[in-house]
Amino acid sequence: MRLHEYEALDIFEQNRIPVPRRSVAADVYEALQAAGEIGYPVMLKAQVLVGGRGLAGGIRAAATPDDLKEAAETLLSSEIKGFPVRKILVCEKVEISRELYVGYTVDGYSGRPVIIACTEGGVRIEETVKNHPEKVASLHIDPSFGYYPYQARGLLKLLGLKQPLISAWSDVIGRLYNVASSYEALIAEINPLVVLPNGTLLAVDAVLEVDDSALSRIRHPLPDRIDRIENVLERRGREIGVSYVDLEGDIGIIASGAGLGMVSMDIIGKSGMKPANFLETGGGITADLLYKCMDLIMMKPELRAIFINVYGGINPIHEGAKGVVRYIHEHKVKLPIVAKALGNRQEETWEILRSGGVHVVTDTATEKAVEKLCEIVGQKAGQ
Amino acid sequence: MSILMDDTTRVIVQGITGRIGSIQTKWMLEYGTKVVGGITPGKGGTIVEGVPVFDSVADAVKETGANASVFFVPAAFVLDAFLETVDAGIRFIVVIPEHIPVADVMKMRSYAAERGVFALGPTTPGILAPGIGKMGIMPASLFAPGRVGIISRSGTLSYEFAGLLSQIGIGQSTVVGMGADPVILRNLPDILERFEKDDGTDAVIVVGEVGGEQEEKAAGYIARQMTKPVACYIAGRYSPPGKRMGHAGAIVRGTSGTVEGKESALRAAGVTVLESPKEVTVWARRHKLS
Numbered sequence: 258m259r260l261h262e263y264e265a266l267d268i269f270e271q272n273r274i275p276v277p278r279r280s281v282a283a284d285v286y287e288a289l290q291a292a293g294e295i296g297y298p299v300m301l302k303a304q305v306l307v308g309g310r311g312l313a314g315g316i317r318a319a320a321t322p323d324d325l326k327e328a329a330e331t332l333l334s335s336e337i338k339g340f341p342v343r344k345i346l347v348c349e350k351v352e353i354s355r356e357l358y359v360g361y362t363v364d365g366y367s368g369r370p371v372i373i374a375c376t377e378g379g380v381r382i383e384e385t386v387k388n389h390p391e392k393v394a395s396l397h398i399d400p401s402f403g404y405y406p407y408q409a410r411g412l413l414k415l416l417g418l419k420q421p422l423i424s425a426w427s428d429v430i431g432r433l434y435n436v437a438s439s440y441e442a443l444i445a446e447i448n449p450l451v452v453l454p455n456g457t458l459l460a461v462d463a464v465l466e467v468d469d470s471a472l473s474r475i476r477h478p479l480p481d482r483i484d485r486i487e488n489v490l491e492r493r494g495r496e497i498g499v500s501y502v503d504l505e506g507d508i509g510i511i512a513s514g515a516g517l518g519m520v521s522m523d524i525i526g527k528s529g530m531k532p533a534n535f536l537e538t539g540g541g542i543t544a545d546l547l548y549k550c551m552d553l554i555m556m557k558p559e560l561r562a563i564f565i566n567v568y569g570g571i572n573p574i575h576e577g578a579k580g581v582v583r584y585i586h587e588h589k590v591k592l593p594i595v596a597k598a599l600g601n602r603q604e605e606t607w608e609i610l611r612s613g614g615v616h617v618v619t620d621t622a623t624e625k626a627v628e629k630l631c632e633i634v635g636q637k638a639g640q
Numbered sequence: 641m642s643i644l645m646d647d648t649t650r651v652i653v654q655g656i657t658g659r660i661g662s663i664q665t666k667w668m669l670e671y672g673t674k675v676v677g678g679i680t681p682g683k684g685g686t687i688v689e690g691v692p693v694f695d696s697v698a699d700a701v702k703e704t705g706a707n708a709s710v711f712f713v714p715a716a717f718v719l720d721a722f723l724e725t726v727d728a729g730i731r732f733i734v735v736i737p738e739h740i741p742v743a744d745v746m747k748m749r750s751y752a753a754e755r756g757v758f759a760l761g762p763t764t765p766g767i768l769a770p771g772i773g774k775m776g777i778m779p780a781s782l783f784a785p786g787r788v789g790i791i792s793r794s795g796t797l798s799y800e801f802a803g804l805l806s807q808i809g810i811g812q813s814t815v816v817g818m819g820a821d822p823v824i825l826r827n828l829p830d831i832l833e834r835f836e837k838d839d840g841t842d843a844v845i846v847v848g849e850v851g852g853e854q855e856e857k858a859a860g861y862i863a864r865q866m867t868k869p870v871a872c873y874i875a876g877r878y879s880p881p882g883k884r885m886g887h888a889g890a891i892v893r894g895t896s897g898t899v900e901g902k903e904s905a906l907r908a909a910g911v912t913v914l915e916s917p918k919e920v921t922v923w924a925r926r927h928k929l930s
Binding site (some may be wrong): 363365366368369370399400401438441443468469470471473474502504512513514515516517519520522523524525526527532535539540541568569570571599600601603620621622623624625 | 660663664667715716738739740741742743745746747749750751765777779781782792793794795796797799800803804806807820822823824827847849850852853854857875876877878879880916917918
């Protein structure tokens with residue numbers, strides 16, 4: 258779960274990382290009040306859970322109340338990469354003598370946390386990392402022993418830095434590591450970490466993404482995960498315990514694994530059709546779960562057909578089939594449904610599905626099932 | 641033969657008294673797996689599916705000579721059970737559950753690596769060696785004995801590829817679910833190495849996914865070390881970038897981990913890149929696999 262910048266800044270501040278004076282505002286009046294207390298000039302920053310906000314116009318400066326009114330109104334009525342801006346953060350505008358970058362993430366391949374430091378922060382950090390490898394250094398951490406300060410000092414020395422910056426920056430790295438480990442972060446990042454004219458550091462931005470699998474044991478208050486999901490259908494998916502991603506097409510998909518779901522999308526996409534959603538149930542399919550999945554994907558009125566691609570795993574697959582057919586009967590579903598269902602008790606499963614008018618494909622190949630789908634919705638395969 | 645499992649593999653099931661643990665024990669036994677014991681702390685002395693249950697892994701090892709373990713333990717307790725299992729001397733561990741905190745997985749991985757333990761998962765359907773046994777939840781009806789190795793990030797796609805081959809009479813030596821999490825207990829090149837060294841395997845299929853670096857790193861290993869033919873399929877070409885597709889492993893971050901990037905790295909390593917799963921049958925016939 259990714260936190261908003263204003264939430265992450267609060268957490269950073271509680272962990273003694275220096276952050277700017279700031280206040281979060283949901284309307285222009287609140288923004289004016291906040292700026293009055295902080296003192297002009299201020300920065301206004303859209304609070305959306307998506308990266309690349311700066312380049313997308315989500316950050317504005319305001320030198321006067323009139324400026325602020327205009328900028329706040331614009332931001333609060335805008336969308337950034339499809340995400341509506343509901344809140345803005347009003348921050349003191351500081352004088353910047355230098356911008357640095359520091360981030361914590363999990364390096365999947367080495368299986369260890371990694372801290373990355375770059376002597377040039379800012380919105381173009383990814384280009385900098387690519388074009389100026391000499392400005393970047395990273396440090397892997399032993400997952401059992403954790404981080405020790407000498408590591409950051411060594412890392413920064415490697416970048417050619419000198420005291421007192423090395424000490425000040427090492428302190429920030431240690432505190433960022435504390436945030437990352439106590440919040441079980443997948444990402445904790447400060448970009449930019451600003452050097453003020455007097456040489457002190459200030460984290461003017463904060464990114465924090467928490468490991469969803471660890472939410473129940475993190476001992477700090479956190480926002481509700483389901484409230485975070487903007488899309489109603491995706492929220493409903495989370496509630497019933499499946500991964501649902503809303504897409505723009507008109508073919509509803511139910512798959513019993515992420516890989517199988519992706520392959521279904523790949524082959525459907527290659528055949529010239531467009532998936533309306535991605536839905537992955539995980540291995541524990543029950544009748545009730547597939548009933549709810551049908552209900553979820555049917556919420557989109559533009560649906561033209563449904564494609565079910567499932568394997569029995571933890572449970573035999575005929576249970577799931579019962580849920581699908583019960584839904585078809587109760588809701589008098591007229592849409593064509595193509596299903597490939599394999600695993601324990603598959604023959605019984607096919608009979609159940611056929612009793613609900615489902616087109617059953619008994620071949621193992623997902624391509625065969627998509628061919629059937631093409632035939633039914635009148636699309637030529639391979640288009 | 642097979643990799644990681646053979647006739648001498650004696651399996652314990654951790655979490656055997658749970659709903660999933662007990663039914664999966666039944667199916668593993670039906671498939672011919674030598675399940676010699678189960679572990680649930682506090683339930684020692686009971687019997688599940690004819691298998692004795694122990695309070696601790698050390699007890700089970702002592703009483704049964706177990707040398708491998710499969711986990712059906714709730715995610716929150718996996719780290720504890722894993723350390724116990726390593727300490728009890730078990731050298732092959734398959735961690736089936738999903739939603740294990742990544743901080744725990746990193747600790748498990750480093751503990752295992754330091755002690756020479758080979759572990760698979762988490763978020764894996766497990767491993768199945770046709771004709772020998774299975775540790776995990778793979779539906780047995782889709783597999784047939786033969787000489788092709790399969791490694792898959794996704795559980796369901798391992799079934800799909802094995803099923804496609806079985807359907808045309810080509811069997812598998814071993815089918816391995818490497819796990820779908822961003823951090824897994826053993827990286828792809830280590831599993832490929834086992835297949836390269838296995839006399840019972842003639843060729844290997846890698847079923848990968850968008851995101852992460854496993855396939856790119858595997859390409860390096862294949863170019864340097866592998867003599868056997870390798871085919872791969874990378875799922876996720878039509879997945880919208882930046883959206884979570886079920887497992888966190890499948891997040892596209894920038895340009896690294898894209899389908900195109902993986903395919904070109906693998907192609908450069910001499911791997912046959914399959915455009916669709918069904919092409920695996922054409923590839924298998926071309927290499928006269930059995």
